[in-house]
Amino acid sequence: MIAELGLAALWLAAALAALQLVSGALGLTERGAVLGGAVRPVAVVQGGLALLAFACLIYVFSVTDLSVKLVALNSHSMKPLVFKIAGAWGNHEGSMLLWVTVMGLGGAFVALVEKRLPERTMLATLAGQAFVSLGFYAFLLLASNPFERLSPVPMEGNGLNPLLQDLGLAFHPPTLYLGYVGLSIAFSFAIGALVTREVGPAFAKAMRPWVLGAWIFLTVGITAGSYWAYYELGWGGWWFWDPVENASLMPWLAATALLHSCGVLAARNALRAWTIMLGVVAFSMSMIGTFLVRSGILTSVHAFAVDPQRGTFILALLAIYIGGALVLFGLRAATVTEGERFAFVSREGALVVNNVMLSAILGIVLFGTLYPLFAEAMGAKVSVGPPYFNAMSALFAVPMLVVLMVGPLLRWRRDKFGRVGRGLVIPAMLVVAGGIGVLVLGGVALLPWIGLALSVGLGWASLLPLKGRNLRRTPLPIWGMVVAHFGIAVALFGMSSESAFSVEKLVAVRMGEVTQVGPWGVKLDTVEPVAGPNWTAMEARLLVRYGIDGKVTRMLPQSRSFWAPPQQTSESALLTRWNGQLYAVLGGEAPKVDGEKQSRWQLRLWWKPFAPLIWIGGLLIALGGLLALLGRVAADVRRIVAKDKIAYRREKQGR
Template sequence: MIAEIGHYALVLALALAILQSVLPIWGARVRDAALMGLASPLAFGQLALIAVSFAALTHAYVTSDFSLVNVVENSHSAKPLIYKISGVWGNHEGSLLLWVLILALFSALVAGFGRNLPERLKADVLGVQATISVAFLLFVLITSNPFARLDQPPLEGQDLNPLLQDPGLAIHPPLLYVGYVGFSMAFSFAVAALIEGKVDAAWARWVRPWTLTAWLFLTLGIAMGSYWAYYELGWGGFWFWDPVENASLMPWLSGTALLHSAVVMEKREALKVWTVLLALLTFALSLLGTFIVRSGVLTSVHAFAVDPARGVAILIILVVFVGGSLALYALRAPSLKQGGVFAPVSREGALVLNNLFLTAACAAVFVGTLYPLALEAVTGEKISVGPPFFNNTFGPLMLPVMLVMPFAPLLAWKRGDATRALNGLLGAIVVAVVATALVAGFVRGGPTLAPLGVGLALFAIVGAFAEIAERAKLFRASPAESVRRARGLPSSAWGGALAHAGMGVTLLGVVAATAWESESVTALKQGQTVQIAGYDISYDGMIQRQGPNFRSTVAKLTVRKDGTVATRLEPSRRLYTARQMDLTESSIATFGLSQLYASVGEARGDGAAALRITYKPLVTLIWFGSIFMALGGCLSLADRRLRVGAPRKSARALPAAHPAPAE
């Protein structure tokens, strides 16, 4: 009965979504306040109904209701509770239900926190958002019903894919979905503005918080997915240029460009046409990622292998929304008035350069990801585009971004002074040059250009705070005055500095971990030892353990440094009995910012254990950098200037003797 309630709640949510997609937009056209006012209640009702449906599916998983096809195919009664819950979105049908839930949540947030938005714009935004909900609710109900029943329920389920039975996968998909779906708000604001034919600085300020929220969660989702692949797959890598990984990277790159473009539009009312286009394309790339993952056009460790017919349905959704929005854009763009002119050397100029290279990098990833799929679809020929292509195209395109990033905040709007900006970065330049020389002189091995990578990373980290130092008059005023000025800076200034520094921290981790890692692939018998990066790792034997729904063979390793036991590692291989699937579980020891990584291969007949042991210097900086970027996004969101909607005018006029200061 609970499953039927969940199913009918989805049907009712579809009905409300249809009403929300029609009535408010029509009300805005005929200026009917009552019809426009229906948008918010309909958004709240849609969220409540989809939440009921999601709760019903979660209940079915937690109670192991094997009368549902979805639960049978993705759960098992012996599975730990956390994986029963995460199993709700660890499959095609459940993850789509989570998708529409987040979509409805964003609509409700606009309805609740957008009280200061112009009435017509709010009605249009919620109406456009509802059309996306209609499309995906129809897709769920017609092709991917999570509440389909079995006539004869089995006694036991088939279990969740063992790769997904991990805490990281309980967190990673929801974070990614908030990022993917969050960009739908930028899309809805862009389409609503095109419908109204009005795109201005106020629009840019309204769209920035939603874009920033989506970017923040997508950053965390990508980082979590990277760390999951690093420790769970047993390969020891953090990025493989897998098509599904690229599917999340592309909207992140485009969304980053959108954030910077919206800043220019808000401050100078320039780049209107470009900003609106980025808002449309960023969500289009999110939909493209959904198509890649669910269409069955590729095989990946984290793609949903489903009926290609579902992929056709998603492709239709993609074509309708992207094609329709671009057609509207082509119709309206010529009428959008551009803002003020700016010199090439200015903050606007630096942000435009940033946009060009970010979008070029996104285009390179797009081509490398889709070209093999398109070629196979047209000619049947299969080719592989791997890391060499992406490393040789993406890396050089991101290099100018890292170089320009510290300069932009030090340049004035409209016309900047390059010499002054360069002077403000002298400290960062000195740190970068000294670090490059020290690494080149004292660190042995690694690629020739690796020291330059370290220098660039430190330049980005130190340079990120150059604007803070400039505005706080560091070393030019008393320490107390500098602290007072720094504390008075808006949180967005600190947020931008922290996010930019996070990029440098991640780059430093990538360079160090890839350039100077040490690896040993060996077979050890009990009592034998292998040395790597100054550590002695001895093999102490193999033991068996029984898990809740798996059997585990564990290799026991002792790690010594200078004769003293530093830690113990226990890499293992698990056999999940329900699916008879064998899985490698790595073991990781962290020493400062570096890690020692061990994985074990299949058992050998001579009693030796096949081991892969890797020392990865500064590898944790890759994910610490992502956390810093996300914290920077949080600080920027906390800025009072990013409140949703226009500020209300004060009811009490200021005295004539104390006029309001100009901003």
């Protein structure tokens, strides 16, 4: 019954999306203007129905209703409740239902709160959002029904991929989807502005909070996903340039450029065409990522290996949405002027340079991700990995970071380097000193050396916009910019340190033996069997000591065996200090050599100096975005309240 309720809600939501599209389109005409009044209420109800459908899916997963095919394939009665619930979106159909739910709620929220845009642009925006939603509703209902029944009902379910039975899964995908769908709203804003030819500061100010919100969620999602892969996969790395990782990075790069472009358009009425195009590109990257993950053409721990016919459906949606948007942009490009002019040496100029660099990095990542797929389709096997991505991205990332030091100090419209040069003396000296210091240490590759040197200077330069300000009265968006840029410096320092100074050791040790990894002494104390709700494991107890006089601490890495579905996984153990992280993975029992009586166990150990700064920096970047968003929203609320007060006074005086 609950499954049927969810399916009915999904069909009704799809019907309302069609009604929203038609009403919005007709509302733009003189004859159909009366229909425009129905668009906002319809959008709100559609979002509510999508939420109801997703709630029904969560319910059937939480009670392990094995008569629903999706539950039988992706859940198990012995799973902990949190992983039963997370299993609702840990599969293809459920993740797509989460997508349309967030998209429906996003459209409903826009309909409820957005009052700044002209009504015609608002109607076109909501019609565009309905058009996007309708395609995904069709995809779910026609090709990926999450509520399909199964007969006969099995005695037990298959279970969820053990790698996904982690608390990180309950957090990582929803945040990414919130980011992706936020970019769909930005896309709809861009389409609405193109349709009505109303591209200006008001449009940018209305669009910016949604872009900023999407960017925050993408930042948090990528940071959480990186940390999940780091500790869950047991490989000791935080970024592998996996195609599915790239699929989340590309929308973030486009959203970062779009966010800065929105700022220029809102403040200076410039970069109109840039902003529209980046709105289209950002959502295009989300769609490409969706296609890569769900088409079955990738082999990845992150990907859903599904029927390629579904990938064809998504590819068709991609062609319709993005192709249509590009055609519309081409038809209306002549009417979208660039607005106010500015000098190259200005804050706008610095933001344009950064946007060009971000776009170049996006192109590099896109090419490196798609080229092996095209090559394989032509019969050739090509591997594109970190050597390509790191070297090519650095060509544009390094100058971008240099501009990032200078840009926030420049004035709008026109400035001179001489005015800001004095303030950059200390950051420049720190860069030089950092570079020399790393050279003295020796044995550091070029890119980590550059990263360490730049991170020190960028960290100082990011604080300079606060110089001379009353910190208590400094607007939140300024604080947000400072915190986000400082977070980039922190993350860059962590990445470079981890790459430059990590120590790895693979050993086979007996009980009581001590091995050294970096400054740590690691002793294998015991290896004992343990059991969980749906797994058994061999658990090692490691006694570790930092240096000679450090306190002895216990670490408990595990080698787990799941039975639903059958799979072996490694549960790493992490020990964090202020200056780095000790990482331990337990392997299997090593083969005995002739004459050996005591077993040896394989251990893989890493000492990763300052590695936690990677994720601390990511969270600081997201925090900066949140501060900026709160500041923008607070300013909008004050503006609305002031406007209402003025209207009330005028009405009172008129009486």
